[in-house]
Amino acid sequence: MALQGPEEVGEQVEEPEDLDDQDASSISPAEEITLPPGTGGDEEPEEAFLLPWDRFSSWLHCICVVGFDLELGQAVEVKTTRICYLSFPDSNSGCLGDTQFCFRFRQGSNRKSSLGCFLENTDRDAPPCLKREQGHYYGYVYFRQVRDKSLKRGYFQKSLVLISKLPYVTFFHSLLKIMAPEYFEKQEPCLEAACNDIDRWPTPHPGRVLTLPIMGVVIKVRIPTCYDKPGTSQLVQSAQGDSLVSIILPTIHEVDLFRCFYPVFFHIQMLWELVLLGEALVVMAPSPAESSETVLALVSCVSPLRYCSDFRPYFTIHDSEFKEYTTRTQAPPSVILGVTNPFFAKTLQHWPHIIRIGDMKQAEVAKQMKVKKLKNLKTLDSKPGVYTAYKPYLSKDEEIIKQLQKGVQQKRPSAAQNAILRRYFLELTQSFIIPLERYVASLMPLQKSISPWKSPPQLRPFVQPDFMKTLEKAGPQLTSRLKGDWIGLYRCQHFLKSPNFDGWFRSRKREMTQKLEALHLEALCEEDLQQRIQKHTEVEAVDLVLKLKDKLSQAEREQLPVRPGTLSKLRAHIQAVILALPEDLQGILHKPPTS
Amino acid sequence: MSLRVSGMSVFPPVRRDRIIAQLPQAFRKEAALHVTEEFNNKVRTACQEQRTGTVGFKISKVIVVGDLAVGKTCLINRFCKDAFDKNYKATIGVDFEMERFEVLGVPFSLQLWDTAGQERFKCIASTYYRGAQVVIIAFDVNDIASLGHARQWLEDALKENDPTSVQLFLVGTKKDLSSPAQYSRIEQDAVKFAREIHAEYWAVSSLTGENVKEFFFRVAGLAFETNVLAELEKSGSRQIGDVVRINSTSSNLCTTTKKKQANCCQ
DSSP: OOOOOHHHHHHHHTSOOOGGGOOTTSBOTTSOOOOOOOOOTTOOGGGGGOOTTHHHHHHOSEEEEEEOBTTTBTTTSOSOHHHHHHTSOOSSSOOOEEEEEEEEEEOOSOOOOTTHHHHHHHHTTSOGGGSOOSSEEEEEEEEEEEEOTTSTTSEEEEEEEEEESOOOHHHHHHHHHHHHHHHHHHOHHHHHHHHHHHTTSOOOOTTSEEEEEETTEEEEEEOOOTTSOTTOOSSOOOOGGGGGTEEEOSOSSOOOHHHHHGGGGGGHHHHHHHHHTTOOEEEEOSSHHHHHHHHHHHHHTTTTSOOOSEEESSOOTTSTTHHHHHOSSSOOOSEEEEEOOTHHHHHTTTOSEEEEOOOOOHHHHHGGGSOBOGGGOOSSSOOSEEEEOOOOSBOOOHHHHHHHHHHHHTTOOHHHHHHHHHHHHHHHHHHHHHHHHHHHHTTSOOGGGOOTTSOOOOOOOOOHHHHHHHHHHHSGGGTOOOOBOHHHHHSTTTGGGSHHHHHHHHHHHHHHHHHHHHHHHHHHHHSOHHHHHHTSOHHHHHHHHHHHHHHHHHHHHHTOOOOTTHHHHHHHHHHHHHHTSOHHHHHHHHSOOOO | OOOOOSOGGGSOOOOGGGEEOSOOOOSOGGGOSOOOSSOOHHHHHHHHTTOOGGGGGOEEEEEEEESTTSSHHHHHHHHHHOOOOOSOOOOOSEEEEEEEEEETTEEEEEEEEEEOOSGGGHHHHHHHHTTOSEEEEEEETTOHHHHHTHHHHHHHHHHTSOGGGOEEEEEEEOGGGSOHHHHHHHHHHHHHHHHHTTEEEEEOOTTTOTTHHHHHHHHHHHHHHHHHHHHHHHHTTSOTTOOOOOOSSHHHHHHHHHHHHHHHHO
């Protein structure tokens, strides 16, 4: 249905990857609709500086409407072709009715938003997997296909798409469930009102309960923080009766792991290893809804670790990375793709790990216990299951399988099954990270090595053999009952070489370096600077002022985790040193630095 | 199944000037929803014994409708922000405010939806009207036509809601702009109309603040009372306020339900 002729494809895929040139049917800050600035009652001081549309932009990049025209294909209402193709199902199966799914794509040009700096600060408290995406956007799609005899094609086919950098999949799908049906019925004024609603929302600040009015209902959410105990939720679903006026979302991002993994649940532990190690993985599913959900489930199963490679919940042959990712001249990239087009069964035949999800009856699941050989993967109509030659490092955990199976027999609610599975993955991942955390903590220089008059000490380097040595005594065997080759999982060919390790170590290193800078700054503030200056020349005093000013702006920019009061102390120090200088110099130093 | 929100501590406490201990009284006895001087007995007892069940965390949805520029947004801004902006700015789609109260010691919130009076947004209005417990129809006391249009606003608002369960208020705005003689003339008409549609009549000035707080307190008080009564009726003999805790395992769920049944039979 949504598949286009090849000659058309070649032409359209090459369109610039620019998001900002949509036409009028996408409502974005670039468009000239003048709306009053937000006037929310709970105005935060930091939010007082926000311009019109800033609040909207802190949640969404834009809203797109993608229609289908018989002659033109999807490229009707939005110019960015890629979004068009990603907004429609490309598989053969019907998808009649309403479908929701999501996709993810690379940000085109390197345009920096004026909001960037401000949003980074609100992002600081978010858990790693919920931070704003740097180089990618998410597209959240609500697709409707219903029979309509009045249309030439015989069908009404339209998608409402929210484009955002925020990975809040559950939240945006709930939002679309409210917005899209109304929009399909009532057209543009509805979108305008919805955008206006969103532009009055408080910014997505982790840790606060946010009240978000939209189209006559209020959504209540709390964005988790990195300080939350993993696996807990602070908001609980409200009583049924209130759902007309108020919806409380217990989670903004978690997908139902059990439902997603159900077709392959004998292999969950192996899948966890594959994701952890950043192996090339493709999910072939009958619909974008299933492909995107399964990919998101895979990515989230290593939480609280952030999955650092690229992943595409719904990937089509029109994606600009199609050639890059499917080439046979190189080893498959470290990515997870979700696809529905049967064409991929052939294109990605050489991939090492393939998950096939079909419409499976419960009886069939029982037969999926064996891992399937890759050579048995035929291009079309292959049986559902996991196709791989991979040998897991850890021995199989029969207990979790039994527990989940028992749940199925007892008709345990899906939410409970999901909670069990989530906790299982969490413990597995934590057992795996703890030795790394412990080793990295030992790389921190001693407090006594921090001297206010020297630059802050460096973090010691991560030495793989040293780390491997710590595993013998204090490896995951301490916290996990699972047997197997844990050490092999870390080994240099694997986790330690993966983008997941790189990403994790980078963020740890950044945190620890900032901590060192903060400690250094605190030590500096404790010094008696004036007394020190008296012993030095004027030139040295000026040099000190400049250095202190530098430190101060760095601390403000990076929001260094200093003790409260440190920065004002530093400002007072700078002031005092300046005042001790001759008047002409004072005038120069007081001027704000021109950049 | 009722679940209680466990992380209530995440909300800040209710403002001191939003505490309602006595039933606020009507503006005109001849056009009031009811004229009892105190909260319903059953409601008071339930609150005293803290049997209010989910009402404690309940919200009532309030929609404000009426002609263009009668001052719907100003009315809400005067109450929620104690502010008055003389410049007119048309509302796009809908504005929203959440106002938290404590009534008889129980937390209670009003969701105030301030809808656009513009014709252009008529088609989406029904979306915003849905689930309203209170409908406030605003008109300008200096503009008899705006009172005339109140009937149409009422009809539109009730299309999306159960007319028997909605509490209606007819509010005349911009009272400060009208002379006593002018005012009393339009009041006659307004009271008559209010009685006819079973609405409670109020007249306010958002500029001076006259009657604004009293009006919203009355709205909150009556909405709360109705809410608790409905909750008490729904639960019947069952003790409301009983919280069913649900853990993630089904076996747990079973035992809780069983225990609860046993309680009911006692």
